[in-house]
Amino acid sequence: MPTIGFIGTGTIGGPMALKLLEHKHTMLVFDIDSNATKAHVEQGAGVAAAIADIAKACATVFLSLPGPAEIEDVVLGDDGLINHAETLATIADLSTNSLSLNRQIADIARRKGINYLDAPVSGGKIAARNGSLTVMVGGDEAVFDVIRPLIDCFGEHIFYMGPSGAGTLTKLINNQIFLCASVLIQEGFVMAAKAGMDSSALLKVLEVSSAGPLMTRAPLVLSRKFDLDVFALSIAAKDVGVALESARAVGASMPMTQAAHAVYEDALVKGFGDEDFFATVKVLEKAAGVELAPLRKPKAG
Numbered sequence: 001m002p003t004i005g006f007i008g009t010g011t012i013g014g015p016m017a018l019k020l021l022e023h024k025h026t027m028l029v030f031d032i033d034s035n036a037t038k039a040h041v042e043q044g045a046g047v048a049a050a051i052a053d054i055a056k057a058c059a060t061v062f063l064s065l066p067g068p069a070e071i072e073d074v075v076l077g078d079d080g081l082i083n084h085a086e087t088l089a090t091i092a093d094l095s096t097n098s099l100s101l102n103r104q105i106a107d108i109a110r111r112k113g114i115n116y117l118d119a120p121v122s123g124g125k126i127a128a129r130n131g132s133l134t135v136m137v138g139g140d141e142a143v144f145d146v147i148r149p150l151i152d153c154f155g156e157h158i159f160y161m162g163p164s165g166a167g168t169l170t171k172l173i174n175n176q177i178f179l180c181a182s183v184l185i186q187e188g189f190v191m192a193a194k195a196g197m198d199s200s201a202l203l204k205v206l207e208v209s210s211a212g213p214l215m216t217r218a219p220l221v222l223s224r225k226f227d228l229d230v231f232a233l234s235i236a237a238k239d240v241g242v243a244l245e246s247a248r249a250v251g252a253s254m255p256m257t258q259a260a261h262a263v264y265e266d267a268l269v270k271g272f273g274d275e276d277f278f279a280t281v282k283v284l285e286k287a288a289g290v291e292l293a294p295l296r297k298p299k300a301g
Contacts, residue, residue, distance in 0.1 A: 003028050004150065005058035007051060007074055008095070009036045011229075012121065013064025015128035016094065019154040020062075021045060028054055051077075052084035059087050060147060065095040067238050075105050082112055090115040090143055092151070094135075096175065096239055097168050099246035106139065106164035115143040118164060119151065120171035124231065132156040136174075138167030169246060176243040178217075179236050179277060180260035185218055186281040194288045200296040217278070222295035226275040226282075233280065234273035237264035 006017040009031045017040055021027055027045040029037045030053075037047050048054045051074055054061055061081060065071050071093060075081050081088060091114060093102075102118050109116035117139035127133045135155035137144050144160055151158055161170050192202050199222055207215050220230070240261045247254045263280050270286075272279040285291050 002026070002060070003046075003058050005030070005048070005054035005061035006040075006045075006064070007031070007054060007061065008064035008066075008070075009040060010064065010066075011125050012128045013062075013094070014039065015125065016062070016064060016121070016133070016154040017045070018043060019128075019131045020150065023153045025150070025153070028057055030054055050079060051081060052079055055081040055084040055088045056086040059089045060150065061088060061091050062150075063091065063093045063095055065093075066235070067096065068098045068101045068242065071095055071097050071105070072101055076108065082108060082114065085112065085114055088114055090117065090147060092117045092119050092147060094119050094121050096120050096171055096242065098242045098249075099165050099168055099172070100249050102138075102165045102168045115140060116164065117144060117147070118167040119144075120167055121155070122171060122174055125229075127156075128154065135159070136161050136167040136170040138162055138169075139164050169250075172239070172243040172246055175236075175239040176254070176257055179240050179264075180257050181214060182217055182221070182278055183260040183263050183280055183284075184256075185214060186221055186278070186284050189218070189221065189292055190281065190284045190288050190290065193285075193290045193292050199292050203295070219295055220276075221278045221281055222292060224292070224294050226272075226279040228276055231277045232273070233264065233267055233275050233277045236277035237261070237268050237273070240264055 003026045006027055006029045009017050009029050014036060017029060021043040028048050029040045029045050030048040030051055031037050041047060106116045117137055119135055119137045121133040121135050123133040131154050133155045134157040135151055137160050141160055161167050189199050193199060203218055244257055244261060263283055266283045267280045
């Protein structure tokens with residue numbers, strides 16, 4: 001069985017790589033944090049000393065990296081995959097990238113005779129552990145069809161979205177909508193609190209009203225548990241920023257996203273980057289001079 005390369009075995013990448021190992025695939029892994037690869041070694045994976053070693057030994061390589069800067073370095077850097085490709089035939093990038101960099105990499109890879117698929121994932125660490133991620137794929141459909149059995153190991157909902165960049169743009173739109181909608185929801189509850197209304201009572205009304213479909217994440221905001229490790233605010237701010245960058249690349253205007261991004265940036269400045277994404281509510285609370293009361297549990301009976 002051919003050796004698969006996997007670069008980036010962190011919160012999301014780690015479980016995906018383990019799912020591939022569970023399906024008895026031979027694997028060579030790399031992460032800048034040696035502790036992040038220990039579980040994979042225990043399951044039989046080899047550890048590469050450098051990215052170049054993976055490019056020389058593997059035909060198919062998966063990436064799961066924090067963002068565009070890391071992707072560019074791993075793929076296009078002097079010590080990156082493209083410059084050391086020997087057996088490398090396909091790169092499947094599971095990260096959240098920018099549209100412009102995605103297109104640049106796809107073009108360079110194509111000229112080098114290497115396939116590049118943008119295949120970002122959604123669902124978080126729980127779905128990654130369960131092998132139930134949503135995967136959005138852009139690139140050559142024939143190449144996607146070849147590696148689809150590998151993606152099946154960690155993805156439950158798998159969509160081919162079109163040419164290079166289509167998977168990336170789908171993921172950016174998904175994150176842009178849910179992250180910016182979160183700020184909108186927070187604004188409403190903060191306004192209500194400023195007016196002296198009870199947040200728990202308001203939520204009960206909204207859940208059965210026209211705003212109901214948007215209220216799924218409201219209990220998370222009202223929990224005031226900003227250390228659940230659901231989705232880091234720093235990554236959320238990065239993703240919204242990349243969505244705006246991609247909107248400029250295609251010539252689209254996103255004024256509401258721009259406004260929400262300013263709230264995320266303010267939260268970063270205030271030191272909330274390591275907390276969960278909905279810690280942006282603290283920025284809105286401070287501006288209003290009020291703090292939301294934690295969600296009350298329903299009375300028994």
